Amino acid sequence: MIEMERIHHVSLAIRDLTRAHQFYAEKLKLKQITRPPFDSTGVWYSIGEGQQLHLLQHPAGETLRISGVDTTDGHFAVWVKSFEKTKQWLESVGIPYEARPNSVAGFAQIFILDPDHNIIEFDAPYLS
Template sequence: MSDGLPSARVTALLHAGLLVSDLVRAKSFYESVLGLAPHPNRPDLPYPGEWYDLGGGQQLHLMQLPNPDAGSLRPEHGGRDRHIALAVGDMAALKRRLDAAGVAYTASKSGRAALFCRDPDMNTLEFVEVS
């Protein structure tokens, strides 16, 4: 349908921002457990944070800011909560890393090769195996 206005079609997800309460703890999780490398050119923002490149021009942005939902109850299964989905090439290797770090996870209830876990601030991450 043309309304005479320029197209405002969304074409990509450029980054996802997650709130964290302790940047050092969050960085340990994202770097040591998940193996992400910090992006070297984080913009000069008025709060602590970190950027990670995820490939394809996509990034993850950790922001150490007050969380308005800090005390809220989260569903046990992350697939029933707000989350971001990240691609992984080897689900078995990811499971070994999560197990070694003592990070709990649940399998996707859809039967897909996917799992859900939470970071130290209860942000939900979905991991989907892709070839």
């Protein structure tokens, strides 16, 4: 049996590294970390203790979505401390979101799209 400990990283395809960096570093305030000198173009961020987000600039854009939030499509989720504070932050930086405070998932959910339509989910305890 494989003894898994945690997610190490999530990789997303992007079209424009500068535009993606503005979104992830400047709006979401993720901390950029050192990326090895691969032949591809990309940037890495820390998203928690020992967990990373890798953005890879895709030369042809073939793997990229063009539509809105579809929760049955590939996405990654981050657990956050506060549903309301996360919504407030997103509003303060002008990021549209789809909120599901009473989701049947067993916790509240907020969905956003990055500039390349990658879906990001923020999960939090139900509001009390």
